[in-house]
Structure formats: structure tokens, C-alpha cells
Amino acid sequence: MKFIIDSMLGKLTRWLRMLGHDTKYVVNLDDNTLVEVAKTEERVLLTRDVELCGLARRNKIDVYLVEGNNSQERLAALSRKFGIKLELDPDTSRCSKCNSKIVPARKEVILKDVPSGTAKFYERFWRCPKCHKVYWQGAHWENIIKTLEKALSQT
Ligand SMILES: [Zn+2]
Numbered sequence: 001m002k003f004i005i006d007s008m009l010g011k012l013t014r015w016l017r018m019l020g021h022d023t024k025y026v027v028n029l030d031d032n033t034l035v036e037v038a039k040t041e042e043r044v045l046l047t048r049d050v051e052l053c054g055l056a057r058r059n060k061i062d063v064y065l066v067e068g069n070n071s072q073e074r075l076a077a078l079s080r081k082f083g084i085k086l087e088l089d090p091d092t093s094r095c096s097k098c099n100s101k102i103v104p105a106r107k108e109v110i111l112k113d114v115p116s117g118t119a120k121f122y123e124r125f126w127r128c129p130k131c132h133k134v135y136w137q138g139a140h141w142e143n144i145i146k147t148l149e150k151a152l153s154q155t
Contacts, residue, residue, distance in 0.1 A: 001082060004043035006034060006052060009066060012074050014096040018088060018144070023099060035059050044082075072147050076154035086152045088144060090135060095128035102126040102135055110134045 005013045007027040016023040024043060026034055031052050038045045038061045045056050045063040056063035064081055068074040078084050095102050105127035111119050113134050126135040 002041065002043045004034070004038045004041070004045050006045075006047045006049060008048050009046060009074075011071055012046065012066065012078075015071060015075060016078075016084075017094040017096050017099055019084065019086070020089070020092040020094060021084070022094065025099075031055055035061055038062075046078075072151040073154065075148070075151035079151065079155045086148045086155070088148060090124075090126050090137070093126070093135070095131060095133055095135075097133050098128060098131045100128050100130040102128050102133075105134065 002022040002024075003016060004024045004026060005016075007025075010025065013023050013025040024037070024041070026037070029037070032055070034052070035045070035056050037043070038056065039059065045052075045061055046066050047053055047063065048066050050065065053063050053065045066074055067077040075084075075086060079086050090102065091104070093102050094100060103126060105125045107119065107123065107125060110125050110127055113132070114125070114136070118136060118138060122136045122138065124136065127133070
């Protein structure tokens with residue numbers, strides 16, 4: 001399933017990409033153009049904008065008015081609605097910055113792109129082939145897992 005998300009839900013965009021879903025994030029696009037893109041690329045529109053939601057429905061676009069006030073509530077809602085798995089596997093993740101599929105990277109190769117402490121403590125790395133952002137299961141990883149667990153408990 002592919003998604004398109006309007007500018008109000010940037011955080012959710014990063015979550016869906018991390019969970020492996022092809023997610024387009026649009027800013028500064030008028031509603032009609034956004035609906036057109038959703039239609040052409042066959043993407044499900046996620047928004048919190050009631051007017052945009054109505055416009056999409058009139059244009060027969062798959063649209064979901066996102067419920068919830070924080071990441072875990074929103075992820076739980078999406079999981080209930082679309083059956084999205086709330087498990088993170090970096091081997092299937094997409095780059096949170098640019099939506100490309102990230103690929104495993106050898107430590108020697110990314111060494112110059114991460115802080116030296118990080119290179120010392122971690123062995124597994126992934127890299128975005130497009131924007132070159134490097135990923136590893138660092139300190140932030142625990143927070144990611146906690147949020148997903150909380151979301152899962154609300155499904
Ligand atoms: Zn990237």
C-alpha cells in the first residue's frame with residue numbers, strides 16, 4: 001500500500017517510511033493538485049484536514065482522516081484501519097528523509113559518516129542509496145520500540 005500525506009503529518013510520514021511503506025510527503029501543494037497526484041500514483045491519502053478529506057472523497061480517492069493526537073495513537077489507528085504491522089525491520093525500512101529503500105552497509109564504508117563513538121559501539125548499519133543518510137540501532141532505537149509497543153497495545 002502506498003500513501004500520500006499532507007504537510008500536517010510529517011512525523012507520521014517518517015514512521016510509515018521506517019515501517020517500510022512507500023510514503024510521499026507533500027508540502028506547498030494545493031488540494032486539487034494533491035488529489036490529482038494521489039489519483040495518478042494510486043496512493044491512499046492520509047490527512048487531518050476535513051475539507052481535503054471531503055474533496056478526495058468526491059474525487060473517489062482512498063482517503064483516511066487520521067485519528068489520534070500523538071504518534072502512538074495515530075499508528076494504532078492506522079494499524080486498525082489498514083492492518084499495518086507495528087514491527088520495525090531495518091531490512092525492509094525506507095529512508096525517513098527521502099522514502100528510498102535503505103540497504104545494509106558495511107561498517108568500513110560508512111565509518112567516515114558516523115560519529116566515532118557510534119562506529120565503536122555498533123556493528124550493523126544501513127544506508128540510503130539516494131540521500132546517503134546512515135542508520136543504526138542506536139539509543140533512539142529503544143524509544144522507537146517503546147512507541148511501537150504502546151501503539152500495539154492500543155490496537
Ligand atoms: Zn534517503
